[in-house]
Amino acid sequence: MTDQPLFAAQEPIFPRKVRGTFRNLKWVVMIVTLGIYYLVPWIRWDRGPNLPDQAVLVDLAGRRFYFFWIEIWPHEFYFVAGLLIMAGLGLFLFTSALGRVWCGYTCPQTVWTDLFILTERWIEGDRNARVRLWKAKWDAHKWRLRLTKWVIWGLIGLATGGAWVFYFADAPTLLGDLVTGQAHPVAYTTMAILAFTTVLLGGFAREQVCIYMCPWPRIQGAMMDEGTLTVGYRDWRGEPRGKPRQNREGDCIDCMACVNVCPMGIDIREGQQMACITCALCIDACDEVMDKIGKPRGLIDYLALSDAPPDTLAERVAANPIGIRATGDASTIPAPGAPAPAPNASPVPILTRADIKGWKPQPVWKHILRPRTIFYTIAWALIGVALVVALFIRPEIDMTVAAVRNPTYVTLSDGTIRNAYDIRLRNKHGEARDFHLSLNSDEILRIVVEGRDDLVVPVPPDSTTRTRVYVQARPGDPAAGANRVDLRFWVEDLISQERAYVDTHFLGTESN
Amino acid sequence: MSGKRLDEATGTETTGHSWDGIEELNTPLPRWWLWTFYATIVWGIIYVILYPAWPLVSGATSGVLGWSTRGEVAEQIDAVNLSNAELIDSLTTTDLAVLPANEALHGFAIQAGASVFANNCSQCHGRGAAGVQAAGYPNLLDDDWLWGGTLDDIAQTVRHGIRNDEDLDARWSEMPAFGEMLEDEEITTLVAHVRSLSGLTEAPGTAGEELYLDNCASCHGDNGLGDRVVGAPNLTDAIWLYGGSAEDVEYTIRNARFGVMPPWQGRLGEAQVRAVAAYVHSLGGGEAQIGE
Ligand code: SF4
Ligand code: SF4
Numbered sequence: 156m157t158d159q160p161l162f163a164a165q166e167p168i169f170p171r172k173v174r175g176t177f178r179n180l181k182w183v184v185m186i187v188t189l190g191i192y193y194l195v196p197w198i199r200w201d202r203g204p205n206l207p208d209q210a211v212l213v214d215l216a217g218r219r220f221y222f223f224w225i226e227i228w229p230h231e232f233y234f235v236a237g238l239l240i241m242a243g244l245g246l247f248l249f250t251s252a253l254g255r256v257w258c259g260y261t262c263p264q265t266v267w268t269d270l271f272i273l274t275e276r277w278i279e280g281d282r283n284a285r286v287r288l289w290k291a292k293w294d295a296h297k298w299r300l301r302l303t304k305w306v307i308w309g310l311i312g313l314a315t316g317g318a319w320v321f322y323f324a325d326a327p328t329l330l331g332d333l334v335t336g337q338a339h340p341v342a343y344t345t346m347a348i349l350a351f352t353t354v355l356l357g358g359f360a361r362e363q364v365c366i367y368m369c370p371w372p373r374i375q376g377a378m379m380d381e382g383t384l385t386v387g388y389r390d391w392r393g394e395p396r397g398k399p400r401q402n403r404e405g406d407c408i409d410c411m412a413c414v415n416v417c418p419m420g421i422d423i424r425e426g427q428q429m430a431c432i433t434c435a436l437c438i439d440a441c442d443e444v445m446d447k448i449g450k451p452r453g454l455i456d457y458l459a460l461s462d463a464p465p466d467t468l469a470e471r472v473a474a475n476p477i478g479i480r481a482t483g484d485a486s487t488i489p490a491p492g493a494p495a496p497a498p499n500a501s502p503v504p505i506l507t508r509a510d511i512k513g514w515k516p517q518p519v520w521k522h523i524l525r526p527r528t529i530f531y532t533i534a535w536a537l538i539g540v541a542l543v544v545a546l547f548i549r550p551e552i553d554m555t556v557a558a559v560r561n562p563t564y565v566t567l568s569d570g571t572i573r574n575a576y577d578i579r580l581r582n583k584h585g586e587a588r589d590f591h592l593s594l595n596s597d598e599i600l601r602i603v604v605e606g607r608d609d610l611v612v613p614v615p616p617d618s619t620t621r622t623r624v625y626v627q628a629r630p631g632d633p634a635a636g637a638n639r640v641d642l643r644f645w646v647e648d649l650i651s652q653e654r655a656y657v658d659t660h661f662l663g664t665e666s667n
Numbered sequence: 668m669s670g671k672r673l674d675e676a677t678g679t680e681t682t683g684h685s686w687d688g689i690e691e692l693n694t695p696l697p698r699w700w701l702w703t704f705y706a707t708i709v710w711g712i713i714y715v716i717l718y719p720a721w722p723l724v725s726g727a728t729s730g731v732l733g734w735s736t737r738g739e740v741a742e743q744i745d746a747v748n749l750s751n752a753e754l755i756d757s758l759t760t761t762d763l764a765v766l767p768a769n770e771a772l773h774g775f776a777i778q779a780g781a782s783v784f785a786n787n788c789s790q791c792h793g794r795g796a797a798g799v800q801a802a803g804y805p806n807l808l809d810d811d812w813l814w815g816g817t818l819d820d821i822a823q824t825v826r827h828g829i830r831n832d833e834d835l836d837a838r839w840s841e842m843p844a845f846g847e848m849l850e851d852e853e854i855t856t857l858v859a860h861v862r863s864l865s866g867l868t869e870a871p872g873t874a875g876e877e878l879y880l881d882n883c884a885s886c887h888g889d890n891g892l893g894d895r896v897v898g899a900p901n902l903t904d905a906i907w908l909y910g911g912s913a914e915d916v917e918y919t920i921r922n923a924r925f926g927v928m929p930p931w932q933g934r935l936g937e938a939q940v941r942a943v944a945a946y947v948h949s950l951g952g953g954e955a956q957i958g959e
Contacts, residue, residue, distance in 0.1 A: 162695055162696050162697065162698040162700065162701040163695035163696070163697060163698055164697075164698045165697055165698065165699060363697060363699070367697060367700070559795070561793070561794055561795030561797065562793075562795055562797035562806075562808070565797065565806065565808045565809050565951065566809060566905055566906060567809050567810050567811075567905070567906075567952075568809065568810055568811040568901065568904035568905055568906050569904065569905060570904075570905035573809075573951070575808075575951060605949065605951060606767070606949065623949075623951070625951060630905070
């Protein structure tokens with residue numbers, strides 16, 4: 156008996172170059188996502204004086220988030236929460252329809268790994284050359300290639316970390332400071348950490364991240380079902396496989412092209428597996444082979460488990476009655492748990508290999524438009540609509556009123572009963588604004604702003620001011636002796652004339 | 668190694684664990700995990716050597732770097748004080764009469780004063796500065812001041828305190844205990860008269876007025892308006908330091924009251940005295956400087 160080691164060395168993977176539809180799609184996605192990442196901090200947006208003119212800016216010191224025409228304050232963090240929920244639901248939606256399509260195309264780990272493999276291939280050559288180099292001795296040639304590669308990786312990593320910090324400060328200024336060594340140490344530290352992790356994860360760890368570190372492959376199982384389109388191998392068409400010119404029935408010529416291009420180093424012909432990131436490169440590779448040997452494309456394809464022909468499916472149902480449920484055209488198959496068919500009834504149509512080869516799977520739209528995906532879409536859209544509505548109806552004036560209840564009221568020397576309130580006023584404009592405070596028409600109560608003779612609170616541009624305000628009831632006034640009296644504070648922006656109110660209470664001597 | 672065997676389907680060795688007929692495969696972990704694990708152990712050892720880590724009976728190992736959270740906080744406080752040095756300096760020297768006109772300095776004083784108050788004054792005057800009537804700790808939120816309510820007056824009170832023996836400049840006055848000087852009947856009449864000054868009851872007539880003029884007017888004034896020079900309370904307003912019920916007033920007249928406040932200038936220093944005065948002044952009862 157062989158005693159397995161507890162820990163196994165990482166098997167190096169040398170993905171081969173591949174051409175095709177999905178590879179092109181991946182290039183496009185890479186250019187678009189990297190373009191967005193690197194260029195967005197450089198977009199300018201004029202907000203007027205005193206405000207940053209960077210279109211997308213996370214201003215941590217000022218506690219603001221600027222996104223083009225939208226400005227988010229910390230108390231509006233629900234927008235960010237809403238966007239995160241939408242991102243989550245979006246991921247559920249795509250996973251239930253298309254498996255790990257996020258992983259295969261847009262995940263930063265995939266995009267940067269692709270970029271790193273691209274430079275690796277450019278410097279060290281394609282798969283065979285790289286395998287040779289891997290096995291070669293560490294001579295000058297190998298050192299030169301390796302060092303060149305690592306330096307370029309380092310530069311890519313640095314650019315990645317560099318782009319990140321531009322989201323948190325004015326990009327042109329920060330770039331100048333970074334170059335002249337005057338930037339804040341936090342900027343350099345952030346860049347260094349991100350450069351290091353980018354090279355480590357994209358250059359060295361690669362598929363290990365997707366298999367061992369990322370929780371998503373574990374979660375995705377709950378999002379996917381037998382109707383989900385994932386990259387799969389039509390074993391009923393490909394098997395039994397064999398070398399060309401050998402006697403074989405299936406279409407697979409066992410050329411290993413699909414395995415050699417796979418960045419995860421797996422063999423998709425073994426069936427759906429956790430490590431597969433649905434990047435579809437194996438589809439491109441196999442399609443090329445099929446074209447060469449004059450067979451129809453799609454031996455490896457985006458397909459669902461329920462697309463398997465009935466007899467293959469029947470075998471699977473028999474092997475795992477809980478895991479796979481027949482749908483669509485395969486409905487002749489008894490559902491698991493259904494009473495066994497009568498012995499003389501023909502249970503499953505037995506298909507010949509010729510029948511199977513011509514087997515028509517469910518059309519793609521039926522896999523994508525399912526109750527499950529429709530539900531996710533609706534939930535996703537509802538939150539989106541709610542956020543947009545919230546964005547448009549959120550008030551320009553923001554006032555909070557905190558009644559001071561320690562003590563509940565103060566008696567003044569002439570017997571006046573006084574309540575104190577801390578009022579916070581937000582001025583979201585680029586210039587100072589005067590806010591006028593007043594009470595609802597109850598004229599018996601008097602309002603006083605601490606430290607001022609009038610009822611105007613000046614608020615500096617783009618900031619929040621806290622003011623203490625007193626409300627007084629003269630002795631003899633019913634409010635002075637009452638328990639609690641309803642009260643409404645009004646605030647008016649003297650420039651825009653916009654008004655807002657907050658309700659609170661006045662507590663009299665009866666309140667304790 | 669009994670119980671281990673090769674799984675037929677995968678060819679992988681099993682761990683020998685089996686649940687409901689399902690056997691666990693002994694799939695090895697990646698080796699870099701192992702190395703990461705060793706690295707964390709090395710990291711942990713280095714950390715324990717460099718930083719305080721090991722709890723002892725009284726304290727902990729100090730670590731060769733000599734770093735501690737306490738020391739770091741002290742450093743941060745020093746840094747803040749250093750960055751505020753200019754403000755603190757001008758707060759100590761500015762004429763308090765013009766302090767409110769200097770918005771930045773005034774704001775700084777009030778903020779700083781709030782924490783001075785919370786640390787030193789709230790024990791008697793309460794977290795919200797409303798005082799404790801039963802114990803005679805004055806309410807600092809109202810507009811009634813025994814010794815004056817301008818910034819200067821308040822700062823003076825904080826600096827030297829009231830009726831204490833430690834500070835020669837402490838504000839000082841003493842009300843005699845009339846319980847030994849007046850008859851019970853006279854005291855009852857006097858209580859009624861004093862309470863009538865602020866409209867709490869009917870005036871008992873000329874007898875009360877006479878008693879008042881003979882015994883009380885020298886400090887509290889002929890009309891009961893009080894005298895801030897000696898800290899004699901205004902008896903005509905709605906505020907009673909020790910309560911305005913007949914029993915409270917009678918107790919005050921019989922036994923006198925003797926509120927004490929310690930001097931703070933030694934403990935707080937001039938900047939903090941001024942800061943807390945600015946804070947108290949801003950609580951809603953502060954008075955403008957005379958002549959302003
Ligand atoms: S690329 Fe296609 S033909 Fe070649 S081994 Fe893979 S499945 Fe078979
Ligand atoms: S099996 Fe195919 S789709 Fe899956 S990761 Fe490998 S190449 Fe990509």
